[in-house]
Amino acid sequence: MHAPFGHRRWAIADGYIPGQGLDRGPALISHEALCFLNTGEVAAEVVLTVYFKDREPAGPYRVRVEPRRTLHLRMNDLSEPEPIPRDTDYACLVEASEPIVVQHTRLDSRAPEVALLSTMAYHP
Amino acid sequence: MHAPFGHRRWAIADGYIPGQGLDRGPALISHEALCFLNTGEVAAEVVLTVYFKDREPAGPYRVRVEPRRTLHLRMNDLSEPEPIPRDTDYACLVEASEPIVVQHTRLDSRAPEVALLSTMAYHP
Amino acid sequence: MHAPFGHRRWAIADGYIPGQGLDRGPALISHEALCFLNTGEVAAEVVLTVYFKDREPAGPYRVRVEPRRTLHLRMNDLSEPEPIPRDTDYACLVEASEPIVVQHTRLDSRAPEVALLSTMAYHP
Amino acid sequence: MHAPFGHRRWAIADGYIPGQGLDRGPALISHEALCFLNTGEVAAEVVLTVYFKDREPAGPYRVRVEPRRTLHLRMNDLSEPEPIPRDTDYACLVEASEPIVVQHTRLDSRAPEVALLSTMAYHP
Numbered sequence: 006m007h008a009p010f011g012h013r014r015w016a017i018a019d020g021y022i023p024g025q026g027l028d029r030g031p032a033l034i035s036h037e038a039l040c041f042l043n044t045g046e047v048a049a050e051v052v053l054t055v056y057f058k059d060r061e062p063a064g065p066y067r068v069r070v071e072p073r074r075t076l077h078l079r080m081n082d083l084s085e086p087e088p089i090p091r092d093t094d095y096a097c098l099v100e101a102s103e104p105i106v107v108q109h110t111r112l113d114s115r116a117p118e119v120a121l122l123s124t125m126a127y128h129p
Numbered sequence: 130m131h132a133p134f135g136h137r138r139w140a141i142a143d144g145y146i147p148g149q150g151l152d153r154g155p156a157l158i159s160h161e162a163l164c165f166l167n168t169g170e171v172a173a174e175v176v177l178t179v180y181f182k183d184r185e186p187a188g189p190y191r192v193r194v195e196p197r198r199t200l201h202l203r204m205n206d207l208s209e210p211e212p213i214p215r216d217t218d219y220a221c222l223v224e225a226s227e228p229i230v231v232q233h234t235r236l237d238s239r240a241p242e243v244a245l246l247s248t249m250a251y252h253p
Numbered sequence: 254m255h256a257p258f259g260h261r262r263w264a265i266a267d268g269y270i271p272g273q274g275l276d277r278g279p280a281l282i283s284h285e286a287l288c289f290l291n292t293g294e295v296a297a298e299v300v301l302t303v304y305f306k307d308r309e310p311a312g313p314y315r316v317r318v319e320p321r322r323t324l325h326l327r328m329n330d331l332s333e334p335e336p337i338p339r340d341t342d343y344a345c346l347v348e349a350s351e352p353i354v355v356q357h358t359r360l361d362s363r364a365p366e367v368a369l370l371s372t373m374a375y376h377p
Numbered sequence: 378m379h380a381p382f383g384h385r386r387w388a389i390a391d392g393y394i395p396g397q398g399l400d401r402g403p404a405l406i407s408h409e410a411l412c413f414l415n416t417g418e419v420a421a422e423v424v425l426t427v428y429f430k431d432r433e434p435a436g437p438y439r440v441r442v443e444p445r446r447t448l449h450l451r452m453n454d455l456s457e458p459e460p461i462p463r464d465t466d467y468a469c470l471v472e473a474s475e476p477i478v479v480q481h482t483r484l485d486s487r488a489p490e491v492a493l494l495s496t497m498a499y500h501p
Contacts, residue, residue: 010264010346010377016134018199018232019164019247040267042304042344056166056199075266075304075344096166096199096230098134106344106375108266112368113245120236121361122247123267123370124496127230129134140382142447142480143412143495180414180447220414220447220478222382237493244484246495248372251478253382258388258470258501288391290428290468323390323428323468354468354499356390360492369485371391371494 009045011104015126017097020055022081023113024091035114037080039099039126042106043070049103055089056096063087070105099126133169135228139250141221144179146205147237148215159238161204163223163250166230167194173227179213180220187211194229223250257293259352263374265345268303270329271361272339283362285328287347287374290354291318297351303337304344311335318353347374381417383476387498389469392427394453395485396463407486409452411471411498414478415442421475427461428468435459442477471498 023035053066070076107126147159167173177190231250271283301314318324355374395407425438442448479498
């Protein structure tokens with residue numbers, strides 16, 4: 006059994022879901038993921054707020070990360086309260102009820118080849 | 130409404146705008162971006178100073194990040210007080226009037242395929 | 254001789270070993286690595302716990318990082334107590350007996366070309 | 378004039394200089410760079426120690442980062458006291474006489490296409 010590990014607030018500034026991509030199966034479709042790790046013994050209720058360049062933020066988006074579990078959330082899949090538009094700059098604030106770890110990854114398959122980026126999210 | 134979140138000083142050390150790239154539309158042109166997130170209720174006045182290998186720094190470059198907004202700034206687009214030269218090593222110091230989050234991303238399309246890198250900027 | 258340098262607890266949230274890849278020799282096979290640096294004078298006993306989306310964690314996986322050495326551990330190579338499944342989201346907690354530095358890198362060669370990501374692991 | 382900014386000790390754990398690459402000019406040769414930023418008014422004397430899997434560390438490698446300058450150092454170019462072997466896992470400790478910022482980038486052109494990774498180095 007592990008103690009809770011991480012922070013309750015995280016952010017990414019470079020959000021962008023490429024709008025097109027070759028169809029080579031779901032694993033290789035362009036997507037952007039927030040990966041959460043909850044090492045603790047209590048479920049983490051996570052609230053996402055999505056920021057844009059020229060409109061008010063969207064959200065709250067709610068997900069739950071079960072204890073002793075990881076969740077790799079595809080931002081493409083969010084639909085409530087509204088989908089995140091493609092080909093649009095955004096940023097994301099993550100607020101969790103328990104300490105978690107957050108990593109941000111993008112797979113871009115707009116070109117025939119695949120490009121990847123990943124970074125730990127920012128925590129204060 | 131969210132409290133301000135982040136830091137007032139950030140830096141990246143590996144700045145480089147590739148000088149050529151295939152023309153597959155603006156989204157896939159080689160570029161380098163600084164992505165800012167301002168979760169607060171006050172606009173952040175941001176000053177960039179650009180450092181080089183063998184000359185005095187350039188700047189100040191001034192941008193504003195509105196409250197509850199993200200700004201993905203393409204370094205390619207900066208022109209005042211001078212453009213950032215292509216194919217030239219640089220680094221960048223970011224100083225903001227309010228706490229913000231800064232992430233650095235490069236899309237390199239010099240080769241026929243696309244390469245991506247991204248990292249949170251450094252804060253002390 | 255250098256003092257110990259780093260932290261004793263690290264985590265990555267975006268673990269994923271691509272299940273297929275072109276065979277262009279071992280260096281270019283899809284893989285995921287945790288890279289450890291031990292600058293100290295005492296061996297670091299490292300325990301990995303691997304978290305999944307929908308089952309209890311796997312582990313402990315045990316590795317040793319000798320003093321004044323680096324170890325680039327391919328997650329693909331872990332077999333005791335069980336291999337890490339391919340094409341499966343996971344996360345990893347690293348606990349070391351001595352301060353170390355941990356960096357996470359993935360090489361993805363599922364597509365004909367190669368994609369790379371890397372980030373420092375998270376430490377509290 | 379800016380105050381010194383950064384840390385005096387940094388490390389990367391995932392060092393690797395790909396041994397081959399297509400010859401498409403020096404900018405696209407496989408390489409690994411440590412990028413330094415010195416925002417202060419005093420030159421930073423930097424000492425690198427390079428760690429391996431199965432031998433004693435190499436070094437010290439000495440470089441200087443002038444005040445108000447960036448230096449993007451290709452690890453490929455280091456020759457004194459010895460070159461860094463290609464296709465070999467390594468790690469690197471950076472110790473500077475003044476606060477600096479350090480970012481680590483690899484460009485891998487072993488495959489016909491180019492892959493990039495970058496991350497801020499670790500500081501305690």
